[in-house]
Amino acid sequence: MPLGNFASLIHFLPELAVTATILLLVVVHVAGKNRQSAAPALLSLAGVGAALLLAALQPASAGRSLFEGMVALDGFAIFFKALTALATIVVIFMSMDSGELAGRSQAEYYIFLLSVLLGMFLLTASTDIVMLYLSLELVSIPSYLLAGYLKGRESSTEAAMKYVVYGATASGVMIYGFSLLYGLTGTTQIGEIGRALATGDAPLPVLLAAVMVTVGFGFKIAAVPFHMWSPDVYEGAPTPITAFLSVGPKAAGFAVLVRFFYTVFASPDVAAGVWKISSRVDWTLLFGVLSAVTMSVGNLVAVNQTNVKRLLAYSSIAHAGYMLMGFVLLTPAGLQAILFYLVVYLFMNLGAFYVVILVANGTRSENISDYSGLGSRAPFAAVSLAIFLFALTGIPPFSGFIGKVYLFAEVINRGVYWLAVVAALNSVVSLYYYARIVKVMFLEDPKDSTELPVPLFPRSVLCFLAIPTLLLGVYWEPVARVAANSVKLLAF
Amino acid sequence: MMEPTAYLLLSGILFGIGVAGVVARKNALIILMSVEIMLNAVNVAFIAVGSHLGDPTGSIFAFMVMTVAAAEAAVGLAILIAIYRLKETIDITELSVLKW
Amino acid sequence: MEPILFIIFGAIAVGGAIMVVTRKHPMSSALYLILTLFAVAALFVLRQAHFLAAIQVIVYAGAVMVLFIFVIMLINVPENKLPMERLTGLRLLGVVAAGFLILESAILARRFAMPAGSTADAGSVQAVGRALFTDYLLAFEITSVLLLAAVIGAIALAKRKI
Numbered sequence: 001m002p003l004g005n006f007a008s009l010i011h012f013l014p015e016l017a018v019t020a021t022i023l024l025l026v027v028v029h030v031a032g033k034n035r036q037s038a039a040p041a042l043l044s045l046a047g048v049g050a051a052l053l054l055a056a057l058q059p060a061s062a063g064r065s066l067f068e069g070m071v072a073l074d075g076f077a078i079f080f081k082a083l084t085a086l087a088t089i090v091v092i093f094m095s096m097d098s099g100e101l102a103g104r105s106q107a108e109y110y111i112f113l114l115s116v117l118l119g120m121f122l123l124t125a126s127t128d129i130v131m132l133y134l135s136l137e138l139v140s141i142p143s144y145l146l147a148g149y150l151k152g153r154e155s156s157t158e159a160a161m162k163y164v165v166y167g168a169t170a171s172g173v174m175i176y177g178f179s180l181l182y183g184l185t186g187t188t189q190i191g192e193i194g195r196a197l198a199t200g201d202a203p204l205p206v207l208l209a210a211v212m213v214t215v216g217f218g219f220k221i222a223a224v225p226f227h228m229w230s231p232d233v234y235e236g237a238p239t240p241i242t243a244f245l246s247v248g249p250k251a252a253g254f255a256v257l258v259r260f261f262y263t264v265f266a267s268p269d270v271a272a273g274v275w276k277i278s279s280r281v282d283w284t285l286l287f288g289v290l291s292a293v294t295m296s297v298g299n300l301v302a303v304n305q306t307n308v309k310r311l312l313a314y315s316s317i318a319h320a321g322y323m324l325m326g327f328v329l330l331t332p333a334g335l336q337a338i339l340f341y342l343v344v345y346l347f348m349n350l351g352a353f354y355v356v357i358l359v360a361n362g363t364r365s366e367n368i369s370d371y372s373g374l375g376s377r378a379p380f381a382a383v384s385l386a387i388f389l390f391a392l393t394g395i396p397p398f399s400g401f402i403g404k405v406y407l408f409a410e411v412i413n414r415g416v417y418w419l420a421v422v423a424a425l426n427s428v429v430s431l432y433y434y435a436r437i438v439k440v441m442f443l444e445d446p447k448d449s450t451e452l453p454v455p456l457f458p459r460s461v462l463c464f465l466a467i468p469t470l471l472l473g474v475y476w477e478p479v480a481r482v483a484a485n486s487v488k489l490l491a492f
Numbered sequence: 493m494m495e496p497t498a499y500l501l502l503s504g505i506l507f508g509i510g511v512a513g514v515v516a517r518k519n520a521l522i523i524l525m526s527v528e529i530m531l532n533a534v535n536v537a538f539i540a541v542g543s544h545l546g547d548p549t550g551s552i553f554a555f556m557v558m559t560v561a562a563a564e565a566a567v568g569l570a571i572l573i574a575i576y577r578l579k580e581t582i583d584i585t586e587l588s589v590l591k592w
Numbered sequence: 593m594e595p596i597l598f599i600i601f602g603a604i605a606v607g608g609a610i611m612v613v614t615r616k617h618p619m620s621s622a623l624y625l626i627l628t629l630f631a632v633a634a635l636f637v638l639r640q641a642h643f644l645a646a647i648q649v650i651v652y653a654g655a656v657m658v659l660f661i662f663v664i665m666l667i668n669v670p671e672n673k674l675p676m677e678r679l680t681g682l683r684l685l686g687v688v689a690a691g692f693l694i695l696e697s698a699i700l701a702r703r704f705a706m707p708a709g710s711t712a713d714a715g716s717v718q719a720v721g722r723a724l725f726t727d728y729l730l731a732f733e734i735t736s737v738l739l740l741a742a743v744i745g746a747i748a749l750a751k752r753k754i
Contacts (some may be wrong), residue, residue, distance in 0.1 A: 005730070026740070068730075108745070111741065112741060130549070130731050131731050131734075133556065133557075134556055134734050137736060137738060138583070138737065141742055141745070143742070144567055145567060148574065148749055154578055157571065157654045160574075160749075161571050161584070162584075162587065163526075164524075164567065164571055165584065168527045172527055172534070172635075173511075176533070176534050178553075179534050184707075186545045187549075188553065189548055205700050205701070323618075494594050494595060494598065498599075502602045502606070502693055504697020505606055505694050508693035509610055509613055512613060512686040512689060513686070514686075515686030516683040516685075517613060517686075519618060519674065522615075522616040524660075525612055528625060531650075532628065532632050535632070535648075537630060542641070543640050545707060545710055546732070547710075548710070548713055548715070548723040551702050551720045551723075554644050555647065555720070556731060556735065558652060561652070562651065562655065563739055563741075565656050565660065566743065566745075566746040569659060569750075570745065573663060573666065573667060573750045574750065576667045577634070577640070582669060582685060589671030
């Protein structure tokens with residue numbers, strides 16, 4: 001029985017904290033004289049920190065439906081709230097250090113960033129397609145603005161324009177799919193849609209709706225062939241935003257993909273411990289192929305890149321492909337592997353982007369050739385970048401390896417060998433281009449041998465990102481347990 | 493009242509025209525307008541189904557789509573103005589600092 | 593009566609939409625788009641969705657299209673600097689995609705299995721208002737955050753200097 005609007009407020013504290021921070025930022029922006037002061041950043045840190053704390057304190061055991069069935073409060077939603085809030089905190093640290101954003105008005109930037117965070121909170125919890133659509137747009141529209149925040153730099157404005165055109169089209173296609181689902185079932189609650197589709201008999205419209213919805217979600221997680229926007233946006237956007245988009249909205253996209261498809265097109269078979277596809281849409285093969293194509297395209301195109309940001313953009317496409325492997329299996333263990341991988345991916349990917357920012361602050365360049373000799377110019381940054389890159393490759397003993405083991409183990413366990421083979425080949429390809437950066441950093445002579453100073457504060461943030469990347473490679477049990485618990489409640 | 497079938501067909505036709513506009517045109521302004529056509533097509537479907545079922549949800553959904561369309565138009569047009577100031581063009585294929 | 597009006601307004605909507613995507617000058621497109629929006633509003637009235645019909649005219653045809661026309665006038669691209677549109681592979685693809693979508697929606701419309709109908713009041717101001725402020729209150733509130741972000745963003749990006 002869903003809680004009413006007023007009774008739900010007490011379970012809605014993280015979202016309220018973020019909303020209050022957004023409103024305070026507006027006040028600060030209007031009242032403040034100094035546009036470049038650090039006040040908005042610190043205020044956002046406090047707000048997101050409070051939201052993270054409040055989300056962590058929410059009781060994971062109680063699966064509740066809030067606001068007359070608009071959003072759910074379950075372990076799955078809480079997991080993603082914590083994950084996206086953590087990513088946002090790291091991104092705020094990055095933004096404070098970023099040379100690109102220095103000298104620009106700060107408050108608006110954080111208003112957009114926190115709006116995206118609020119959108120992600122709601123997106124991962126939505127159980128009604130009206131809410132789902134709105135929160136997806138709340139993630140998208142401020143993201144367009146963030147991508148174009150470096151006004152006056154052509155690449156940034158262009159990135160925003162491309163992002164708007166692709167994004168608006170993708171969400172238009174998705175909403176058309178929603179209208180088909182609403183027409184077929186007469187309800188907007190995803191649970192009820194699932195039940196109605198299980199008994200209904202209209203395979204063609206349902207299939208079409210599933211494909212159209214996939215376009216919208218595929219756009220958010222940047223799965224091939226809906227990835228065209230991502231390299232350009234990732235290259236043109238301010239680097240902290242690139243890092244943010246490659247982790248936060250991508251994680252939220254996975255959350256909504258899992259919640260929507262598992263609730264609408266499958267039903268849990270508790271006795272066998274798996275999900276069964278209940279409507280006529282057999283999406284496992286479809287997504288299996290999507291996963292294989294996504295990782296292959298991402299890795300193969302990454303090989304030729306000369307710009308580090310663009311390379312990391314393609315690598316993040318490839319990682320979406322790896323994570324999709326867990327999605328196609330219809331088992332709780334597969335979903336648990338996705339969640340675990342997202343945690344690991346958060347640390348390693350944000351870490352890699354952080355080093356890119358620090359290097360760009362010193363050298364004003366994002367070209368791989370300018371990383372030559374970084375090992376002697378800024379040993380701390382170079383060593384941590386090497387850690388993050390090897391973790392992204394998935395080499396033991398780094399945490400990326402454990403994440404991949406979980407994904408591969410489940411794929412092999414379920415006998416989908418072809419996908420495991422494709423993924424293994426892809427990992428080999430990815431080793432080539434990640435190792436190339438490491439080689440340039442440590443084995444090539446620097447063009448300019450002046451030392452690149454890395455101040456204490458970025459150093460400590462890098463440590464904060466590098467330690468989990470290493471630690472989760474040897475002691476991953478607690479995180480894996482949390483991931484397993486978070487998936488359990490999804491069945492309802 | 494009529495069955496909603498005809499409205500759904502109309503909605504599909506409008507949606508197809510909108511998609512064609514987005515894919516085929518180069519003028520960014522017209523692409524944004526084509527997106528508006530797509531969203532209107534969706535609204536026709538929502539209203540047709542909603543009134544057939546006697547369910548206000550159809551109207552609510554269409555209302556939300558309109559809100560989002562307004563926000564998207566405002567943001568899209570602001571970005572377009574920013575681009576025009578920088579490059580003096582609204583041709584989407586000429587945005588080539590980044591590979592398209 | 594409804595079928596006749598449906599055909600008239602449906603034809604206006606489709607005709608306007610075709611003109612929007614085929615005109616060279618964005619201003620003509622914008623004016624045809626307003627025509628389409630009005631025709632769609634008339635279709636809403638036919639479906640007894642009075643509230644949405646009013647919103648369509650006031651907010652969509654009124655505010656949003658004024659914004660479009662305002663921007664077209666503001667940037668005022670000279671005739672000879674409008675993008676040259678040629679028949680390219682992409683363009684052909686667009687037309688093919690549209691044809692495919694229309695064909696498929698025709699098939700769909702025939703095979704659509706809709707739940708049983710009802711004559712309950714669905715589109716009046718009372719019905720929509722009641723649903724909006726009870727079941728969909730959260731969604732309604734979230735639109736305010738969305739619009740706030742969009743307003744601030746539009747000002748921030750269109751302003752000459754941040």
